[in-house]
Amino acid sequence: MEETVAADxxxxxxxxxxxxxxxxxxDFADTAVTLPAGQGYDLLSTPGSAMRWLRAHGLTTPDVRLYEVCAQRMRTMRGHVRALFAARVNGTAPPEESLRAVNEALTAVPTAPLLAWDGAQGLRRVQAHPTDQAVNHALATLAADAADLLTGPDAGLLAACGSAPCDRFLLRTHGRRHWCSTRCGDRARAARAYARRISSAT
Structure with missing residues (x-):
């Protein structure tokens, strides 16, 4: 059942x-999306699908196993990241609980590779990544990336998809147009053309 849901x-x-x-x-914020006709998907809906998403983004190792509590933590963090993105797009104050959640993730684990020594390899940088802290590390990395996006040069390009009911975020690439995909762009253009036909017919 879990595999079928994830595959769908x-x-x-x-x-x-x-x-x-x-x-x-x-991409993390966009792992859940609302589609037309009441449809949608959630790529973090199960531990298995959450694990595949983390692996695809290089945020975990094959020996890590996720449980539902881990997937729930990821979905909760996604909600906070989305709230911060929405506040930036709308020009409003971000929710205090979302700021707190991202800051807690940022400080929970070291995100910079640590300095280590062994006789065979000498000094080297290693990422502290014990399997029992895998989700903490992934969330810290995602929180750091969200903070960088919200405060860096791309912050002004952050936008919400302009084709309802889609609720994904994107970085604008072409002027004022802001659709997350060709599918959403086609839907928006079709809706405008339909509205023009209706308007000219009345």
Missing amino acids: AAEAALPPAPGADRHTSL
Whole structure:
């Protein structure tokens, strides 16, 4: 059952939104989306699908196993990241609980590789990544990326998809147009053309 749900979600998933290749947190925020006709998907809906998403983004190792509590933590953090993105897009104050959640994730674990020594390899940088802290590390990395996006040069490009009911985020690439995918752009253009026909017919 879990595999079927995950496979259906992956099949329905839209391609990554513009900017997701530069900011993993943008792709993370877009792991759940509302589609037309009351449909949608959630790529973090099960531990298995959450694990596949983390692996695909290089945020965990094959020896890690996720449980429902871990997937729930990821979904909760996604909600906070989305709230911060929405506040930035709308020009409003971000929710205090979302700021607190991202800051807690940022400080929960070291995100910079640590300095280590062994006789065979000498000094080297290693990422502290014990399996029992895997989700903490992933969330810290995603929180850091979200903070960088919200405070960096791309912050002004952050937008919400302009084709309702889609609720994904993206970085604008072409002037004022802001659709997360060709599918959403086509739907928006079709809706405008239909509205023009109706208007001219009355």
